[in-house]
Amino acid sequence: MSSSPAAAPLAQLRDGEDARERTALEILSTVFGYDAFRGDQAAIIEQVASGGDAVVLMPTGGGKSLCYQIPSLLREGTGIVVSPLIALMSDQVAALEAVGIRAAYLNSTLEFHEAQAVEQQLLAGELDLLYMAPERLVLPRTQDLLRRATLALFAIDEAHCVSQWGHDFRPDYLGLSVLAEAFPEVPRIALTATATEATHRELTDRLAMQDAKHFVASFDRPNIQYRIEPKSTPRDQLLRLITTEHEGESGIVYCLSRRSVEQTAEALVARGIPALPYHAGLDAAVRQDHQERFLRADGLIIVATIAFGMGIDKPDVRFVAHLDLPKSIEGYYQETGRAGRDGQPSTAWMAYGLGDVVSQRKFIDTGESSELFKRNARSHLDAMLALCETVTCRRVQLLSYFGQEVGYEACGNCDTCLSPPQTWDATVAAQKLLSALIRLDRERGQKFGSGQVIEVLRGRENERSTQSRHHELSVWGIGEELGEKEWRTAIRQLLARGIVEAEGEYGVLIPGPQAGPVLRSEVTVELAVDRTPQRSARGGGRRTAGAARAAESLEPAQRERFEALRAWRTSVAKEKQIPPYMVFSDATLVGIVESRPESVAQLGAVSGVGAKKLAEYGEAVLEALPSAHVD
Numbered sequence: 001m002s003s004s005p006a007a008a009p010l011a012q013l014r015d016g017e018d019a020r021e022r023t024a025l026e027i028l029s030t031v032f033g034y035d036a037f038r039g040d041q042a043a044i045i046e047q048v049a050s051g052g053d054a055v056v057l058m059p060t061g062g063g064k065s066l067c068y069q070i071p072s073l074l075r076e077g078t079g080i081v082v083s084p085l086i087a088l089m090s091d092q093v094a095a096l097e098a099v100g101i102r103a104a105y106l107n108s109t110l111e112f113h114e115a116q117a118v119e120q121q122l123l124a125g126e127l128d129l130l131y132m133a134p135e136r137l138v139l140p141r142t143q144d145l146l147r148r149a150t151l152a153l154f155a156i157d158e159a160h161c162v163s164q165w166g167h168d169f170r171p172d173y174l175g176l177s178v179l180a181e182a183f184p185e186v187p188r189i190a191l192t193a194t195a196t197e198a199t200h201r202e203l204t205d206r207l208a209m210q211d212a213k214h215f216v217a218s219f220d221r222p223n224i225q226y227r228i229e230p231k232s233t234p235r236d237q238l239l240r241l242i243t244t245e246h247e248g249e250s251g252i253v254y255c256l257s258r259r260s261v262e263q264t265a266e267a268l269v270a271r272g273i274p275a276l277p278y279h280a281g282l283d284a285a286v287r288q289d290h291q292e293r294f295l296r297a298d299g300l301i302i303v304a305t306i307a308f309g310m311g312i313d314k315p316d317v318r319f320v321a322h323l324d325l326p327k328s329i330e331g332y333y334q335e336t337g338r339a340g341r342d343g344q345p346s347t348a349w350m351a352y353g354l355g356d357v358v359s360q361r362k363f364i365d366t367g368e369s370s371e372l373f374k375r376n377a378r379s380h381l382d383a384m385l386a387l388c389e390t391v392t393c394r395r396v397q398l399l400s401y402f403g404q405e406v407g408y409e410a411c412g413n414c415d416t417c418l419s420p421p422q423t424w425d426a427t428v429a430a431q432k433l434l435s436a437l438i439r440l441d442r443e444r445g446q447k448f449g450s451g452q453v454i455e456v457l458r459g460r461e462n463e464r465s466t467q468s469r470h471h472e473l474s475v476w477g478i479g480e481e482l483g484e485k486e487w488r489t490a491i492r493q494l495l496a497r498g499i500v501e502a503e504g505e506y507g508v509l510i511p512g513p514q515a516g517p518v519l520r521s522e523v524t525v526e527l528a529v530d531r532t533p534q535r536s537a538r539g540g541g542r543r544t545a546g547a548a549r550a551a552e553s554l555e556p557a558q559r560e561r562f563e564a565l566r567a568w569r570t571s572v573a574k575e576k577q578i579p580p581y582m583v584f585s586d587a588t589l590v591g592i593v594e595s596r597p598e599s600v601a602q603l604g605a606v607s608g609v610g611a612k613k614l615a616e617y618g619e620a621v622l623e624a625l626p627s628a629h630v631d
């Protein structure tokens, strides 16, 4: 929680020279152990360090943290980081302390005297960074405290939470609009991994950041393979994904309801796959425990509702699976973005079906929310459906949703690129379906969900059709050429295109806004044939498990050293009670193995090895490397 004595290397630097003379690049290499900035990082740091405001839109894993951490070190005073996630603050602070930065947090988990100690440190200028939640920041008492301190900057993390249009709205974020007026001389940087233009506009407005410089990075995550397949037996489908492609690896499985979270986690455990549930119905202590175990263990799966994940920066999550349709592309992209932060190949996989569409529409239609909210929710859902049903590249569709042009038509790393779906001319089928809906309504005054409509189209007698004399209708049995499953597939796609709509509490089908041109044969309707689940392009078969992925390129002798380092890392992480990746990332371990350092100085040149970790672990790493001088 507060700075440890081990913060020595940075402190020495600080004493030895004028802090302001240190360049951003020096900090990057001495403190963080990296040798070059990525993307816009340097420009953002320059903007904020020189006292300007910045709005930063960068995908998960893009490297947002350095954009406020380095300016906080460059400027006099403390950087205040506003983050919605109290539960993660202690890990965030621990990660900073691990590289020798003086960081602390102020939140409700602290005892009174602990909070007081942090406040004293702040006032004494002994903190580089201080984390707090927005509700605390806006308290008059906190504002008072901050006025007495020297502030380097305000960093507003997860800034999309201020947007009501978005998917993670937190009312407490609205209070942050006071910062501009209350601290006009303190630069502010707002950061988010949500990229829609609507959210961007709204957060700029609400945080009064009109005069800021805006930095919008590419949202492409090329190492993530996007796949969406039709839902049949979702748990078996998930199991297949895990056992054939991600055995022994870390992953997140998202479900809509608490019940299906519990059941799915149990089903995985019953098959010998380590998995833990996470949802808002669990005790706070249990949730915290499961989250920590997920962060610290190699190869654990967390099955969760969307309550899980914001701010989780575990770098080696190899897959994110959705067993239910997310409510918006924004949500989907954030959730899938939690895979592969380390840049290694990862999978974003989803199973979705007609039932998802109908139940979500029903949820929206029958909810108590305002008409405006419902309209927003419907358009979010429609965009999500369009992504699911696209027959072209998913990545192109995702990026264009975020207003980003891409220079290609097909990415080569999504399911529609890897095996382009077969399409068929479904114009007549769509007309038959629409006619059936119209006849049932006009001649019987009836509206039905997809099940009964399909029975009518296929001419299948049941109690209801007998009672209502459906067999006398001209549309009875006109759709016999398709099976029940094919009709469901077709209806799902027609829903996504607005040719039909599912309405109200029972999800009854009605002609949609795009029905007219279809009925008049002014357009043709091409639909995709549901295909059998698509395997990864990376070979599909079983692959090496867990963290060993990063080491796949290594030769056997190097491999042995990598494993030795991993074992060493595990024991250090256990002893210090921090996640292994906070000691060194897989990529850094591979870097060490490849560069074969023979001295502490050589070790310091490896990417990811900063001054503090070098001082702390240098000797131990050299010892843990078996026979580094031979071979």
Ligand code: ADP
Pocket: 034, 035, 036, 037, 038, 041, 058, 059, 060, 061, 062, 063, 064, 065, 066, 313, 315, 341
């Ligand atoms: P975000 O907050 O945008 O999701 P992070 O700030 O957590 O991303 O950074 C993701 C990962 O990339 C972290 O492990 C971080 O240390 C690493 N990283 C960030 N910037 C650089 C850089 N310039 N060079 C090498 N690694 C970097």
Ligand code: ZN
Pocket: 392, 393, 394, 395, 396, 410, 411, 412, 413, 414, 415, 416, 417
């Ligand atoms: Zn593609």
